[in-house]
Amino acid sequence: MSGQTSREKVGAIELDPMDDLAARPPRFALVGPLLGILAAGPAVVYFWGFSVDDALIPARYATHVAQGLGYRFNPHGPSTDGVTPLGWAYVLAPFAAQGPLAALAAARVLGTIAWLAAAAALGAAVASVEGTKWRYASLALVLFSAPLGAWASGGLETGVVVALSTAAAALAPRASHCATGAALAGACAWLRPEMVAYAAILGAGRAVTVRGSRRRTMTLLLAVGPWCLAALTRWLIWGRPAPLAVFSKPSDLQHGAIYVLGAVVLSGAPLAALAPLAFGKLPFWPRVVGAASLCHLVVVTIAGGDWMPLARLVCPVLPPLSLVASHLLGAPAGTFLAKMRLALACCGELILFALRGPAAARVLADRLSLIEAARPMLEGATRVATIDVGWVGAATESDILDLAGATDPEVAALPGGHTSKAISGAFLTGRQPDKLVFEIATSEPAASGPTFERWTEARLAADPLVRRMYRVVWTGPANTPVRYAILSAAPASSPTSDPPPSD
Numbered sequence: 249m250s251g252q253t254s255r256e257k258v259g260a261i262e263l264d265p266m267d268d269l270a271a272r273p274p275r276f277a278l279v280g281p282l283l284g285i286l287a288a289g290p291a292v293v294y295f296w297g298f299s300v301d302d303a304l305i306p307a308r309y310a311t312h313v314a315q316g317l318g319y320r321f322n323p324h325g326p327s328t329d330g331v332t333p334l335g336w337a338y339v340l341a342p343f344a345a346q347g348p349l350a351a352l353a354a355a356r357v358l359g360t361i362a363w364l365a366a367a368a369a370l371g372a373a374v375a376s377v378e379g380t381k382w383r384y385a386s387l388a389l390v391l392f393s394a395p396l397g398a399w400a401s402g403g404l405e406t407g408v409v410v411a412l413s414t415a416a417a418a419l420a421p422r423a424s425h426c427a428t429g430a431a432l433a434g435a436c437a438w439l440r441p442e443m444v445a446y447a448a449i450l451g452a453g454r455a456v457t458v459r460g461s462r463r464r465t466m467t468l469l470l471a472v473g474p475w476c477l478a479a480l481t482r483w484l485i486w487g488r489p490a491p492l493a494v495f496s497k498p499s500d501l502q503h504g505a506i507y508v509l510g511a512v513v514l515s516g517a518p519l520a521a522l523a524p525l526a527f528g529k530l531p532f533w534p535r536v537v538g539a540a541s542l543c544h545l546v547v548v549t550i551a552g553g554d555w556m557p558l559a560r561l562v563c564p565v566l567p568p569l570s571l572v573a574s575h576l577l578g579a580p581a582g583t584f585l586a587k588m589r590l591a592l593a594c595c596g597e598l599i600l601f602a603l604r605g606p607a608a609a610r611v612l613a614d615r616l617s618l619i620e621a622a623r624p625m626l627e628g629a630t631r632v633a634t635i636d637v638g639w640v641g642a643a644t645e646s647d648i649l650d651l652a653g654a655t656d657p658e659v660a661a662l663p664g665g666h667t668s669k670a671i672s673g674a675f676l677t678g679r680q681p682d683k684l685v686f687e688i689a690t691s692e693p694a695a696s697g698p699t700f701e702r703w704t705e706a707r708l709a710a711d712p713l714v715r716r717m718y719r720v721v722w723t724g725p726a727n728t729p730v731r732y733a734i735l736s737a738a739p740a741s742s743p744t745s746d747p748p749p750s751d
Contacts, residue, residue, distance in 0.1 A: 277372075284371020285364055287387040291397020292360055294605065299352065299612040300556055301638030303403030305655065306331040307351035308641040310340035314351075321637070321655040322647040330655030332491040333405040333439040334478045348642040349619075352403045359407020363400035366411035366418075370567050373418035377571075378531075379578025385590060386574035389516045389566070392597035395558040396566055398608055405439050410564050412436045413443065416450055417540075417568035421533040426454040426463070430470035436564060438474035441491060442551050443564060445543040447471045453536030486657075496653035496660035499552035507553025508545050511562040514600040517569035518545065518562070520593035523576055523586065534575040541565035541572070555666070558604060607729070614728050619643045625722045625734050626683060633681035635667060635704060636732075640685050649679050651704050668703040673711030684708075684718055684735040698723055698733045 305321070309331055312320055319337065320327045331337050343354030367390060377383045390396060399406040416432035419425050433447035433454075451471020455464040479489035486492075512518040521538060530538070544565050548554075554561045573593075576586040619642050626632060626644040633649035634640045641648055653660030653669055663670045686709065689701030697720055700706045708714050718735040725731070 277375075280371040280373070280375025281368035282371065283384060283387055284367040284369070284374070284390070287371070287390040288364055288367035288396065288400075290391065291393055292364065292400050295394070295398040295609050296401055297609045297612045298398040298401060299356070299403045299615065301615065301636050302556065302654075303352055303355060304348050304638035304642045306333070306337045306405075307340060307344065307348035307355065307403070308638075309337035310344040310351040311348050313337055313341040314344040321641070321650070323645065324647055327485070328655050328657060329482055329486045329488075329492040330650075332441070332493050333409075334481060334491075336405045336439065349616075352642075355403045355405075356401040359399070359403070359405070360401045362411035363396065363407045366414035366567065369415050369418040370571060373420075373571055374574045376420070377574050377578050379575070380580060380583065381578075382583055382587070383574040383578030385577055385587075386520070386570050388590065388594055389520055389570040389573060389597070392594050392601060393516055393566060394597065394601045394605055394608070395511075395515055395560070395563050398558050399560055399563050402560075404560075406560055406563055409436055409439050409443070410567065412439070413446065413564035414567040416447075417537045417571055421454065421457050421536075423458045426458050426467045427470060430454045430467045434471045434474040437472065438478050440561075440564070441475060441478065442547050442561060443544065444472065444475045445547045446540045446565065447475065449536060449540035449543055453533065453540075456532075492657060492660055493654060495657075497552070497555070497666045499550065500665075501550065501552065504549040504551060504553040507559075508549045508562065511559040512545070514596045515559045515562055515566060516593040516597040517566040517573060518593075519596060520573040520586075520589050521569040521576065522589065526576055526579070526585070529579070529581075530572070530575050534572045537568045538572045541569050557608060558600075610729075614730075615639050618724060618728055618730075618732070621725050622685070622722070622732070622734065626685075629683040631679065631681040632683045632685060633676060633679070634685035635702065636685065636687065646683075649676075649681050651676075651708075664704070671704055671708060673708060673713035676708055676711075677713055677717060682737045684714075686733050686735065688723065688731040688733050698731075700733075 308321060309319060312318065312323055317323050318327060321330050340351040340355055344351035370390070371387065374383055374386055396410065399410065401407065412432050413436045416429055416436065419429045419432065421429070430451045433450040436443040437447040448471055451468050454471070455467040458464055458467060482491065483489045527535065527538060545562065548561045573586070573590065577583060577590065579586070619639055623643045626646065629644060629646040631647045631649055632640055632644060633651055635652045637648050637650045637652070637655060650656040650659055651669060651671060652666040653662065654666065659669055659671065686700050686705040687702060688698045700709050717737055719738055720733050721736040722734040723731060724733070
């Protein structure tokens with residue numbers, strides 16, 4: 249096959265363009281994309297019931313945009329930077345006329361379609377790799393991937409970002425593709441700021457394939473310019489270049505290291521592509537993709553990782569690393585070690601699938617039942633205070649006091665993480681919420697009332713001012729994995745004598 253594959257040289261670097269499928273027989277050209285879709289499909293189907301609370305945050309922003317209220321989390325509140333992927337709420341707005349749940353449904357479909365299309369592109373790129381047919385075995389990393397299957401339909405922008413990062417890596421490194429490839433990488437960094445290193449390295453790799461300083465500069469600008477533009481937009485509108493999540497969830501290097509280490513061991517592709525000795529023998533473009541992916545893992549470590557399940561922040565580099573693994577598997581020399589790494593990687597994926605899969609596949613159904621159960625109890629509230637603003641925001645149209653600070657700059661500025669903000673009873677009551685929604689720590693309420701484990705809620709529940717002003721009026725269904733209590737403000741003229749919630 250190597251004799252039939254054209255190669256390009258730029259300076260002293262020999263490029264492997266991964267032949268365009270158009271140059272191959274039509275029947276052969278369909279094999280790769282079909283295998284990619286078949287590899288991605290089973291996990292997508294299995295995890296169709298997966299989602300997260302945070303997916304309902306941009307859905308609520310999108311609802312208010314669709315209703316003509318503007319880019320704001322609360323219908324009567326200020327515009328805040330509560331959605332990290334800038335512009336994502338506007339993508340969902342055309343589907344949000346019926347509320348946050350309709351916007352969430354649209355986001356799930358968009359993410360799934362984007363990932364399946366990207367899986368086809370990944371399969372095409374794998375088919376174009378020179379070497380033995382063992383290169384196709386790298387698609388097993390997609391077949392057994394719980395993170396890719398779950399986050400495709402998770403309802404956040406992750407499925408779209410994974411699609412963009414995959415396309416940016418899979419597109420052949422030809423001079424004619426440099427602008428498109430760089431723009432795809434730049435779009436990743438626009439939606440996810442931590443992708444900037446990945447985008448910059450891919451952009452630099454693309455720039456090598458073109459002649460002339462002007463075209464090289466333009467290629468780099470297409471890769472890193474969107475990230476800079478997003479930061480500038482935030483600074484001009486909200487007075488800070490970084491997303492509000494950076495301030496509401498401060499970085500923790502130790503947590504980031506544990507997060508990335510777990511992802512390397514259990515998410516498959518990083519372990520399969522971890523070949524320091526063979527890496528230098530790879531063609532130019534797989535080395536660029538591998539270096540960009542590795543730098544992304546370092547950035548995620550420094551950023552402190554994530555609190556969401558199934559390695560969300562690592563997902564965008566899993567398909568690109570699968571492409572690198574296909575080069576290692578297809579090489580005639582050293583394939584035994586590549587096969588061993590692939591086997592270990594798939595074992596890690598299957599372990600993650602078994603440990604997290606069944607529960608993750610039921611999250612959406614549990615949340616929808618919780619929303620329906622809590623909606624009557626929140627009806628008529630003017631302001632609700634809670635950490636979990638996602639599902640609560642789908643259960644009520646009331647203004648929400650975000651005790652995690654993800655959508656509230658004033659709370660985000662307080663010391664502590666998203667479940668441990670230093671919120672006093674005076675601060676809480678000063679914002680005048682008439683309902684509080686707290687997560688119950690145990691499966692069954694104690695005799696004296698439900699207990700609360702998360703630091704912010706436990707501290708507020710023990711505050712004398714809060715104990716005097718609020719009483720528990722509802723606890724969530726016992727058949728849900730996570731239970732909540734709703735506390736209601738007692739009328740000033742008749743303070744409650746009910747036992748206060750204990751800490």
